[in-house]
Amino acid sequence: MGRPINTYTVLLSALAFVLALLAQQAAHAQGSIDVSGQDCASIVAAYEADPKAVPGEVAEACRQALNIAPGAGFPAEEPVQLAGDPCADPGSASSVFCWGPWSALAPAAGAVPDVQQAAVDPQRLEDNCAIQGTCVASTELVLPIEGCEPGLPCGFATVIEGVASVGDAETTRFARAAVAADGTSFTIAEAGEPVINSAPLVPSYLPRSDGFETLRAVGDDGGDQRSRLIARVLRQGDAIQFAADVWGDGNVATQAALSGMLAAGTAVSQADLDTLTNSGVGSTLQFSGPMSVDNATNANIALSYGANPLWTGSWENPAYSFTAGGGLQGANFVSDSAQFSANVQGGFVQGALLGPLGDQAVAHIVEVTLDNPGLIRDVGLLREVQP
């Protein structure tokens, strides 16, 4: 019934098994516990006081290290840097983005990563505190709102009760948003709430002086549901590439409605992400534009792709300003609480890169509590600033 097993196959399998055994032994030999950067004297003392306090292998490694080199177990003065290590820059050792895969190859120079900080850092899906107290964090970003997948519709929205689209920050919520390329529908997906699928819309476009067009699209489902989308849009041919601003959906009979602001488009493709990542030294993309809820706020964001993808941003309003930065992964980015300016008491910034290379935009949401004026929730579409 099955294929006959011949001698050649048996020999190949045996060879593979032997190679696997050899590889495992080699890995075990290489994987001898690295205790550089650890306080071996304390570890050995702790082990001797209570053998359960420290793994025996660690204590043995420390004992050997102390015997071999009296200075071992303390931070090396000149730690070895791997070629191409993005964490080689001074100060980068304290960055959470330099732990992950690099810690297995070379411990970050400088301070030992703070386990407590890593544990509470919302940018990490999981922390895997390895032996010796060295915390190896995964490189996955923790996104407050579901992230965007390359090449797929992507966007964010604010949501308030009623038709006004703009309300108090305290009662404003966030959701994912998508706008149909032909402007005939939109979708708002709020976590834990039914997805809002707009009624069929009849779009019309008017020119603007800023390169966008104004889309006015209203419609009903033939019954009581009414929807509207009044947005700045950029089109490629007849297809909407980016859309921003007013959405609403409600029932005229009950007068119940939800509305808000949005920033949406199509996430950058995987091919373009690969190009950005592999373009050598790194590609930095600059974006700028007004926010949608409070358009007196102007935002600037820089995304740096390459070996060590990072982003920074600033928001300027007549009443306040703040800065943020953090990790960038695929199309998505999210703030690192350690990189907020001092006037930010808490919150997050999350966004995604949209559009094709050379004509890109950023959709993002902001939820920060500032010393003054307090809580801010906003959404913005920022266009790429061409160098």
Added chain:
Amino acid sequence: MNKLFRNIAGAAVTLLLSSAAQAASVSLVPSAAAVENGDVLAVQLALDAPDAAGSSPGAFHGIVVLEYDPALLSFDSFEFSAPAAASGPVLASGHGAGLSSIEVAFQNAFNVGTIGTFTFNVLCINGDVIDLTIRDADDFFGSFVNTVPTIQPLYPDFTGAAVNVVPIPAAVWLFMSALGLAAGVARRR
């Protein structure tokens, strides 16, 4: 003491209200408070939204519906006042029993100024009052937005207008009668 407290509280509320941002409004401004049969009546459509969100003077879009009694007026035209311009056709409808309506879709209006002017022919008889009402074409979401720098909704108050039809004075009737009588006498001679 209570009365004093109420007075102070009332004054404080009044002060707060007077210092609050001025509400946006859309109003009809007739060219005359009184007209006669056969006159041409011009009615300006005015926007007053100096404190609206967004840039000033901005670029406001919206759709309004003006309603009137077709027994009293005949719609002639609507002319946009620059920079305001049409964002769709001017739609006149309902020239039968009941009220007639004119829908005007506009774009790029300044936050304070005239969007355009309706022109009517007066058909009414003495003593009539011409009522002109104005409202947002979208009675659920509202249609007004400022589009600069981003699109921000605006919910203005709407104010219509009333125009009196002035009866021809009795002296005019007497004078015309006298003229007719004089003409008759002259012809008989």
